[in-house]
Amino acid sequence: MMLLVVLTCLLAGCLAQRPHPCSSPPLLSGSLSVSTQNEKLWMYAGYMYDALGERIRLTEMGTYENKSFTFDALLLFREGTVYEINKHDRTCKKNPLKADFHPMAIPKDASLLGQIVLGSSSGPGEGLLVNTWMGELPEKAGKFISTVTEFGCIPISTVYHTSQFGWVLTSFFNNILGIENPDQLNPPDFCLDAEMKADEEEPTDFLSLFLNKL
Incomplete structure (x- = not known):
């Protein structure tokens, strides 16, 4: 009985601790979806995220203004280069x-809005x-x-406002620690001879990168 009381107190103490800003693992892969308030854009993508090498790979499909598209991009931030593959x-x-x-992280000056359980807290493994x-x-x-997530700082969702799309x-989802095939974060052999095109408008964020290709 005493052990049960001690464990209960420890659990209550852990839950009572105030969450702190955090950084996501430096190597992640999984899937993501993007949707906009004005319903112009919907997108599903597989992603690979390497914070150590500052590289991101996105393989996407979706619709923009009722037109379907596919898109495969490798973003190499240290080289200042994006490959459309x-x-x-x-x-x-x-x-x-x-x-x-x-990096995928909660900035130190961010404000905590709240802590909740997704799913159910009634039994082990039923909630997040x-x-x-x-x-x-x-x-x-x-x-x-x-x-x-409270444990691991795994991204669940992000929402922000733009003048073009609204929210x-x-x-x-389906996030996995690590990258199963790191070679996917290097340009393919047939990209090695590609020449930089400097006459196009340089993208400054994810959405401008995407819209420049439509």
Whole structure:
């Protein structure tokens, strides 16, 4: 009985601790979806995220203004380069990438909105403890609201506002620690001879990168 009391007190103490801003694991892979308030854009993508090498790979499909699309992009932030890859035709476009790399993290100055359980707290394994935060986007571009897991700081969702789309919601799922095939974060062989195209408008964020290709 005494052991049960001690364990109960320890559990209550853990749950009572105030959550702190956190950083997601440096190597992640999984899937995400993007939807917009004005319903112009819906997208599903597989993603690979490497914070150590500042690399992101996105393989996407979706609709924009009722037109379907597919898109495969490799973003190399340290090199300032984005590759648009077409595996079927074995072709590659190489463009400048102006955007800075922003790690998946809750900034230290973010404000905690609340802690909740997704699912049920009635039994073990029936729910997921998550924290929701609000903060400022880089360069004071507006506010964001992000939800991450309490344990591991795994991203669940992020929402922010844009003048073009209204509210933009990104949801993460099927997240896995690590990257199963790291070679996917390097340009394919048929991309090595691609020349940089500097005549196009340089993308400054994820949505501008995507819209420049439509």
